[in-house]
Amino acid sequence: MKPIRMYDSQISGNCYKVRLLMSHLGISVERIEVSVAAREKRRELLGHMNPAAKIPVLEFDDDSFMAESNAILWFLAQNTIYLTDDPFQQARVLGWMFFEQNNLEANIATARWWLTVKNVGDDYRDHLALRHEAGHQALTTLEGHLADREFLVDNRYSIADISLYAYTHVAPEGGFSLADYPLVRTWIDRVQQQPGYVPMFDEA
Numbered sequence: 089m090k091p092i093r094m095y096d097s098q099i100s101g102n103c104y105k106v107r108l109l110m111s112h113l114g115i116s117v118e119r120i121e122v123s124v125a126a127r128e129k130r131r132e133l134l135g136h137m138n139p140a141a142k143i144p145v146l147e148f149d150d151d152s153f154m155a156e157s158n159a160i161l162w163f164l165a166q167n168t169i170y171l172t173d174d175p176f177q178q179a180r181v182l183g184w185m186f187f188e189q190n191n192l193e194a195n196i197a198t199a200r201w202w203l204t205v206k207n208v209g210d211d212y213r214d215h216l217a218l219r220h221e222a223g224h225q226a227l228t229t230l231e232g233h234l235a236d237r238e239f240l241v242d243n244r245y246s247i248a249d250i251s252l253y254a255y256t257h258v259a260p261e262g263g264f265s266l267a268d269y270p271l272v273r274t275w276i277d278r279v280q281q282q283p284g285y286v287p288m289f290d291e292a
């Protein structure tokens with residue numbers, strides 16, 4: 089079962105995680121760019137592949153589909169250097185990926201969506217303040233965890249790092265300064281030095 093196509097968006101961190109891992113693994117697929125802002129017809133386009141009608145969605149050569157960025161990372165990373173085969177460390181990887189969806193993406197991606205993608209920050213001032221408070225708590229947790237390690241789990245670069253990197257490195261687009269998170273900034277640099285690293289936006 090090989091991935092052949094990805095329903096994707098360049099501005100989406102959830103899609104970027106998958107693109108980044110595929111680049112590390114040397115997997116190339118046809119990319120179908122889907123506008124995240126134009127929501128009409130979304131269900132018609134994606135509903136048969138993902139009941140939540142969201143991207144990323146990966147299509148396989150046997151006509152099956154897979155949604156949820158972290159589930160896709162988990163699947164593609166099997167038997168590669170990007171996922172340990174030790175069940176205890178695997179559970180820690182999963183723990184960080186749940187943290188990413190609940191604490192980090194939920195706040196940073198939403199603030200970024202209002203401020204940078206939709207440009208409606210003024211309409212959402214109260215909501216933004218809550219997202220900023222919770223997002224900073226997530227960044228503080230990440231900073232603390234990086235105090236005595238280079239990567240999130242087992243001192244090796246893994247899909248846990250890829251998952252959290254996606255929205256952390258664009259946090260300033262959501263109004264989050266990273267000035268108070270020097271270890272997070274160094275970790276961002278470290279991720280960018282990994283073989284096969286690609287930036288979020290395609291180079292012209």
Ligand SMILES: N[C@@H](CCC(=O)N[C@@H](CS)C(=O)NCC(=O)O)C(=O)O
Pocket residue numbers: 100101102103124125127130141142143144155156157158189
């Ligand atoms: N938990 C999902 C979230 C997917 C998601 O929110 N995708 C966004 C793009 S980042 C989307 O499709 N937005 C369009 C919409 O909600 O209509 C994942 O990690 O894949």
